Amino acid sequence: MKAEFVTSAKEPKGYPPTEFPEIAFAGRSNVGKSSMINTLLGTRKLVKVGKTPGKTRLVNFFLVQDSIMLVDLPGYGYAKVSKEEKKQWGETIENYLTERTQLIACVLILDVRRDPNEDDLGMLFWFNHYGIRTIVALTKCDKLSNNQNASRVAAISKQLNISRDMFVLFSSLTGKGKDDIWKKIQEIVA
Template sequence: MSLFRHATFEISIAEPKGLPAPNGPEVAFAGRSNAGKSSAINTLAAHTRLAFVSKTPGRTQLINFFRLRNGAVMVDLPGYGYAEVPEKIRKQWQRLLEIYLTERPNLVGLVLIMDSRRPLTPLDRQMLDWFAPSGRPVHCLLTKSDKLTRSEAAKTLAATRKQVAAEWGDQVSVQLFSSLKKTGMDEVEKTVGPWLESALGGYPDAAPEA
């Protein structure tokens, strides 16, 4: 049974005061604008339009909450790092992200989306430096891996894992992912599933596959 499949939209919020009351463990998805975050969420959920995929980086300005069948929540955070977004909007997003990531009591871990052709940008490193002290796990998806040759992908994965281990230890894990080829989905579930299982005390019974 897929962990993310059949996720359903619950709410979008634009300001910290709009955050819903904690209800089930949450896994947040974050990433630089145009890194493939929305596509990754849609692929994991087997839904073409669950998370809106925009051709304009920086378009997503809301935190979106999606309920999983086991009672946990997948949280889609605004993309960061798009230079053409007005300064006022950037500051609003930054405040929203900071409050959510530092104060949300039921947040159990972070899935960080990075373009496999440009992993560990300065903003990605800033996110890791900022979130890692929380002690919660981070799993990095190197997206768009289909755009690399097999050799290039293997080298990128090995180099990124080496850098991550040196700077953040085993708290941060890394894998390749392709929304186009739908590769890496099982690995995401095997990593993230235990975070939620621990928080839920075991998965409650879920509805059978449709």
């Protein structure tokens, strides 16, 4: 898969002047977002994994197959940052969601083992508020059995009141769910 890093930006004026449809990835810091994007792009290097949580405050743009932009939003919800810093990442995410007309869908990444917290619900509220289509990726599914994963999908889809069709079980370790996410993205882009 052809994938290239385009740019990082904090403010809308730094976003690339491209017209490709964009799929944005959001999740709590350390949820496995960088690993997921690398897995989807078929690379280990484009996004740095395991960096200090809460340190990435930029919006990163990756162009795939000269046709779709994957957008890495800052990880949210890291406890050990100041109020001012939290406010800043909030603004960075909100600016992107409100101003970027190229945005066509978001992937909300959750740890399959954890119930969504209020930050996750807050993100979902924004997506709904702006009418952004949402795919929910439940990552680290290699940590649970198939039965356990199935009951987590049922529980979380109920908690979020989102149809199970929009859920994908994912693992960066095994690659499970990679094709499912690309299929959902292709359907939305088409």
